Amino acid sequence: MGAKKIFTTPATPAGKPVTLNPKLARRTFLKIATAAAGLGGLAFSGRLVRKAQAKEAKIPYPGSKIVRTICTHCAVGCGVYAEVQNGVWVRQEIAQDHPISRGGHCCKGASAIDMVRSEKRLKYPLKREGGRWKRISWEQALDEVCSKLLEIREKYGPDAVHWNGSAKVSTEMAYLQRKLAAFWGTNNIDHQARI
């Protein structure tokens, strides 16, 4: 069984790979910014934006699709409508018909889109070398990390590695983290629920 077989996850609703077109991104940023301003109490510089008209905010992007998803911040579990065009998340909308959130969003939920669009996102694997961050390939990163972990396991035992898992991933992924520790041979695994 190979990686390809496992990772046959469905393509994006638009069915195309993501290319962040800066022109498109900018235009849509302005649109979402104005749409969200009233909801989240977000403050925007007047220089950058013009006021969107209500009817304009309701016009779908040509060929776009709406995806139902769930906010990634707190455990209330608010619904989010994401508008996707050509594989790019162009706009988000509150979910008026969601049974828990009923159209409610806090400022974090209202800015969910920046989780994907933030320029601060890591772009490729990095390692620290000579006190500086150095770009490396995935292959090199995985090979080095895994061989070092195996070396430590061999030399000191499986409990010489501590795994801090996550309450920010899916239940399936969290389960795999726990399973990994078991297969690795340690109970040194924990996550944010402890604290």
Added chain:
Amino acid sequence: MTNSMNDIRHSKCIFMIGSNAAEAHPVAMQHILYAKEVNGAPLIVVDPRFTKLAAKATEYVRIRPGTDTAFLMGLINYIIQNDWHDKEFIRTRVAGFEEMRKVAAHYTPEVVEDITGVPKEQLARVAKLLATNRPGTVIWCMGITQHHIGSSNTRACCILQLVLGNMGVSGGGTNIFRGHDNVQGATDVCVLSHSLPAYYGLKEGSWKHWCKVWGVDYEWIKSRFHSKEYMHKKGFTLARWYEGVIQEDKITQYTPIRAVVFWGCASNSQSQYHKLKKALDKLDLVVIIDPFPTTTAAMCEKDNVYLLPSTSQYETEGSVTSSSRQAQWRYKVVDPIYEAKTDYEIMYEFVKRFGFADKFYKNIKQIPEDVTREIARGALTIGLCGWLPERIKKHTDNWHTFDIDTLQAKGGPCDGEYYGLPWPCWTETHPGTPILYDISKPVAKGGLPFRARFGTEYTYPDGRKENLLAAPGVANPGSEIKGGYPEFPGWKTDPNVIKEALRRGMAPFGNARARCYCWNFPDPVPIHREPLHSPRADLIKKYPTYPDKPDHYRVYTRFASEQKPELVKEYPLVLITGRMVEHMGGGAETRSNKYLAELAPEMYAEINVKVANDYGLREGDYVWIESPEGGRIKVKVKVTDRVDERTIFLPFHFGGFFMGRSYAANYPEGHQPYALGEPANIVTNYGYDIITQIQATKEGLCRLKKA
């Protein structure tokens, strides 16, 4: 949560202690405010700080940090003294009431006022509000749990609800608002050092059960461990793993920790952060897997660190469990951006290189759906058997068909089911359990009694014997046995036993009484114990902490030897921490979000007007805050009456500064978050819960120095 966010709409009284939902769970507020406005429910907020939630309260109770158990036991005592307790509920569904009552009797309004600082008249008023407005809900968060007696605090909340008869009813319950979006799901699958998924623990039978689910040989898994002993020994926790590296407290493990992997986890959320930083400098290897660089990356100064970019959760998919035990399918919005890989893919690459991919993915061909199915096959204890990926997706696809008051679908493809199939969802056709311990509905339709987990009879220290099963006549409609019954043998490992129990109208885990007296806890009935670092030196002798615990999750943990009455002379102020609405957790995501960073760009300390004047501080001045452990941070002052004259409040989301120095240049270039600041946890104190080892960040001491 025993009930749900939506069910709070039915409450007649809302009691919130150690929760600031207005900032931490803002969207839940609509249900709370509905109950307040429409039902006229009093909203009682108990907190050391006048929070944004407190601003909505009908009754605000300012409590001294670390004295919640004393206040709760005081309420319980006052309710019993006035004969307001629910005698029928207690007679039929509660155990150990007499034993608990004797302990609670100590907490008279006068005693409680001395410990907590809450005027006795206010205690009486709150008790009366609770007694005369039923059913009421009790809600708490980390203000209750992050104490050395955090586990006692939570139990005192539960006992309060038992005494009021508020359990198993709509509008009642014990409702813990959880923090991270999937902390409930990650807890349920036990990314925890003391248990295998679904709270099975680490016993031999638990390992055998999960080996069977995974389809691997138990002997092979055993061979992966250092020894059988270490298979059953609880591991290090997130709160204290770094002691495994620096060993300032003695560790009970054959090797120190040499490598740490942070997989979607911040480090600046852990107390005594300056000690954690020492560990980062000492480790052979630090691996950070995250969409953002995180504070951890900036704090690493050695060539021992790797940063692997995982995608955000919007570029992958899977189920997430809300605080109300509901599963929702978080659909993928877009494909991974840049070179980021999904967590699933990184996991596969790791496992492949570790050489056990065939065994690890034996039942898993399609990700994540086959993982959901594997969990459903194994997690019988909490009834995840009915959480099949198709069902979870169907609920999310049809969220508009569910009623906001009952959470039940009205017609449509999910007709009659409860939104998100709140667990236990015992079978592929079970509708979910919207309210735990509700005996008004059949078990197959979402009803449930209290679990029979501790045998059928108990003899208390004074010789009194008590039947632990529910009284005759108390059972869910349609139950074959009209009264209490023990658990069904084999229900935790055989789904057919569960189906058999449901066919007979019964709960697989039995029908018992809820305990007020937990003989397996250090304090069978919750009692007040002064914080390790207490501002009330005079109370330490009367309410001392526990003896030290030599092997607490593999590390010596100080209690009595850490409780020094003279400490307050040098560190006169009480330190508490909490959330801001604009940020989340360690802030790696939100401080890198341009909108949120603009809204809340700066770290600050809330300081009372009198303290500010005494120290000669004005709004915006910088101040050093110092902890007894040697941590110090330089932060801006916010002068406010939200905190009292003895308390300092710090938000805990910041990072990128360390003891006065900026580490901005230590981030990968161009990836510094928009907002940087001192982590509050550099000055949070030593102190851990006696059972869970949660860090006691809501009851420390500190001192101020003008910067």
